[in-house]
Amino acid sequence: MNTIEEPVRKTPIIAETDVLVIGGGPAGLAAALAAARENVDTILLERYGFFGGVITQSMIGTIAWYRYAKTIEASGIGVEFEERAKNMGATYNIFGDIKNEDMIKTLEEEELLVDGEPTYEILDTEKFKYVADEMIEEANVTPLLHSYAVDVVKEDNIIKGVIIENKSGRQAILAKRVIDATGDADIAYLAGAPCQKNLKKELMEVTVNFGCSGINIGKFLMYIYLNPGKIGDWGEALDESSFSTYLVEPFQKAKEAGEIPEDVRIESYWGNYTDAGEITSFNAVHMWDIDCTDVWDLTKAEIEGRKRVMMAVDALKKYTPGFKNARLRTIGTSLGTRESRKILGTYTLTEEDVRNEARFEDSIGICPEFIDGYGIAILPLTGRYFQVPYGIILPKKVENLLVAGRCVSSDKIAHAATRQMVCCSITGQGAGVTAAVSIKDKVICRDVDIKEVQNTLKNQGVRLD
Numbered sequence: 371m372n373t374i375e376e377p378v379r380k381t382p383i384i385a386e387t388d389v390l391v392i393g394g395g396p397a398g399l400a401a402a403l404a405a406a407r408e409n410v411d412t413i414l415l416e417r418y419g420f421f422g423g424v425i426t427q428s429m430i431g432t433i434a435w436y437r438y439a440k441t442i443e444a445s446g447i448g449v450e451f452e453e454r455a456k457n458m459g460a461t462y463n464i465f466g467d468i469k470n471e472d473m474i475k476t477l478e479e480e481e482l483l484v485d486g487e488p489t490y491e492i493l494d495t496e497k498f499k500y501v502a503d504e505m506i507e508e509a510n511v512t513p514l515l516h517s518y519a520v521d522v523v524k525e526d527n528i529i530k531g532v533i534i535e536n537k538s539g540r541q542a543i544l545a546k547r548v549i550d551a552t553g554d555a556d557i558a559y560l561a562g563a564p565c566q567k568n569l570k571k572e573l574m575e576v577t578v579n580f581g582c583s584g585i586n587i588g589k590f591l592m593y594i595y596l597n598p599g600k601i602g603d604w605g606e607a608l609d610e611s612s613f614s615t616y617l618v619e620p621f622q623k624a625k626e627a628g629e630i631p632e633d634v635r636i637e638s639y640w641g642n643y644t645d646a647g648e649i650t651s652f653n654a655v656h657m658w659d660i661d662c663t664d665v666w667d668l669t670k671a672e673i674e675g676r677k678r679v680m681m682a683v684d685a686l687k688k689y690t691p692g693f694k695n696a697r698l699r700t701i702g703t704s705l706g707t708r709e710s711r712k713i714l715g716t717y718t719l720t721e722e723d724v725r726n727e728a729r730f731e732d733s734i735g736i737c738p739e740f741i742d743g744y745g746i747a748i749l750p751l752t753g754r755y756f757q758v759p760y761g762i763i764l765p766k767k768v769e770n771l772l773v774a775g776r777c778v779s780s781d782k783i784a785h786a787a788t789r790q791m792v793c794c795s796i797t798g799q800g801a802g803v804t805a806a807v808s809i810k811d812k813v814i815c816r817d818v819d820i821k822e823v824q825n826t827l828k829n830q831g832v833r834l835d
């Protein structure tokens with residue numbers, strides 16, 4: 371590739387802090403909250419104008435949809451997001467609002483309703499922007515929005531901060547500890563930490579998510595009751611007949627009518643219906659062969675994704691009861707990425723670990739055995755869970771850098787577990803606490819006293835075993 375040489379320049383240092391977290395998704399939010407709650411100065415940096423990551427950019431509110439009656443819960447800040455949102459009127463209780471007796475019986479049999487109460491709440495992804503602001507403010511985290519991290523400040527093999535770009539120009543922020551919660555391991559990569567990425571054609575699909583308004587919800591729910599979706603519709607599952615809010619028929623009909631091309635995959639998980647006749651999240655448009663660390667691929671997928679959203683809305687209007695007067699309401703601010711670059715940590719979580727309830731001395735939390743990806747759908751119906759080891763958030767070679775969220779170190783199938791929002795929050799909280807403990811003890815993250823980290827996590831309400 372041809373290059374140009376940029377002039378050397380002096381970059382203003384706009385802030386110095388104890389902990390700097392890059393990326394405000396579930397992982398970054400959890401990391402920043404966890405660090406700040408240990409009374410270290412913490413900055414949370416985000417490229418968009420709001421926090422929440424995939425939750426608020428792609429309208430994915432189903433942070434806890436894996437929770438059935440017997441699920442052993444991960445605990446920690448991920449669960450707090452759901453509880454806090456509920457207390458602030460920022461959740462939907464989609465099963466709790468159902469009045470039809472037969473449907474209630476079905477949901478009870480499916481263990482999605484227990485004593486009349488739903489096992490989980492769905493986040494109102496617009497209001498969650500505000501919920502995140504409130505949580506950040508209460509914890510005394512310093513927010514910095516509209517700022518893109520574009521480079522790192524490094525001395526020898528120790529990370530000292532990042533270079534950012536925003537409307538105010540190019541600036542530096544220095545930090546004693548840096549947490550990469552960008553989803554794509556941007557900071558680890560820029561710092562020279564070893565990274566891994568699946569072959570492009572094997573990466574999980576990307577999705578342009580959308581919402582609709584003007585729906586006759588009663589008619590739609592009756593149609594769903596008579597034609598319930600099954601988990602087996604979207605993956606090889608332990609119990610393929612379990613109910614799922616998954617819609618295939620309208621898109622299939624549009625395909626048969628030649629309105630959706632044969633090679634275009636549109637099938638929809640749907641969530642968040644409201645009394646106002648909205649369904650705010652259709653996770654329907656699935657596109658493969660996209661590398662989300664390549665800006666040309668990102669551009670192609672956004673534009674092609676919007677084309678497919680139009681096809682999906684037309685199919686819903688034409689072939690779905692209750693959708694005759696429906697309209698497109700929103701398209702996600704950004705396409706949703708399920709998998710891209712990850713670090714190679716001092717430990718890499720494996721499929722074996724996730725499927726066999728792995729136990730680790732350096733556990734920073736637990737996650738239910740929940741695998742969703744590559745055509746596999748394992749739901750934690752039985753209470754099985756694995757421990758999350760510290761080694762997967764600790765990169766090789768670079769000191770005082772931790773990584774959290776979907777870019778932690780995992781193999782292909784384990785990624786379908788670590789990418790789940792609640793697991794991202796566990797690795798985020800683990801990173802935030804480790805950063806704080808290592809600063810207080812004046813040791814680099816690699817030498818941190820893991821027992822002290824574990825005790826601090828326990829004090830923060832995280833279950834470790």
Ligand SMILES: Cc1cc2nc3c(=O)[nH]c(=O)nc-3n(C[C@H](O)[C@H](O)[C@H](O)COP(=O)(O)OP(=O)(O)OC[C@H]3O[C@@H](n4cnc5c(N)ncnc54)[C@H](O)[C@@H]3O)c2cc1C
Pocket residue numbers: 392393394395396397398415416417418421422423424425428430431432433434435517518519520551552553554556577579653705706707708774775776777789790791792794
């Ligand atoms: C369509 C779709 C549906 C999904 N459904 C579910 C579901 O139902 N349940 C579930 O648990 N999981 C689901 N997932 C997975 C889950 O949402 C993600 O894996 C999770 O959000 C990852 O969290 P994260 O914090 O690591 O990254 P993200 O949520 O991607 O957040 C990363 C943040 O970093 C910011 N950022 C990135 N680079 C930079 C930079 N260089 N400088 C500054 N900021 C930067 C981004 O803007 C973003 O806010 C879904 C994913 C997709 C795409």
